[in-house]
């Protein structure tokens with residue numbers, strides 16, 4: 001299919017949305033079942049798990065400080081039901097406007113509300129724990145109740161996250177999704193983007209996909225990518241007006 005270069009970026013100062021054409025394109029892609037990829041940043045929920053844990057001494061991963069992870073997990077769970085962004089995203093997913101999501105935070109929240117096979121958690125998720133000796137896996141709820149000792153071999157369970165080096169499998173999956181998507185929507189970015197994330201977004205923009213960046217988008221990105229602007233809410237409302245029930 002011929003790819004069209006349309007990009008949308010939100011900023012608080014100017015809103016020049018070409019929402020109608022984006023919505024038309026989304027509707028078309030959805031009916032053809034083409035690939036609509038979302039890159040969801042750390043601004044989706046307020047806990048910003050990765051940012052808050054990055055500031056800590058990294059020994060917390062090995063020491064299995066479950067109380068820290070549990071408090072982030074519980075805070076995120078409490079927020080989900082009230083979070084309008086999450087609700088909008090969930091509804092767009094249910095109506096076929098989301099083929100795959102690349103998620104840039106580690107709270108595990110998206111794979112709890114959307115089919116986990118749809119979500120690529122770039123840095124893993126604090127909701128899953130794994131034994132590095134025997135590979136046994138369990139959930140944060142189990143660890144919160146029973147503790148960090150592996151039931152199979154007695155070694156220490158650790159959160160299934162990758163702070164510094166991403167597994168090759170994940171990198172391959174991400175590159176495949178970005179380079180084969182028919183449309184890429186980038187939302188909820190925060191200003192602590194890593195080099196890897198910046199390059200990923202630049203790649204998506206270079207490949208002439210649609211890029212939508214939500215509130216709190218770093219301003220310099222708008223300048224680098226030279227995109228017009230719009231907000232996530234506007235997009236969701238426009239889709240809703242077009243098909244009536246999102």
Ligand SMILES: [Zn+2]
Nearest residue numbers: 131134150153
């Ligand atoms: Zn084990």
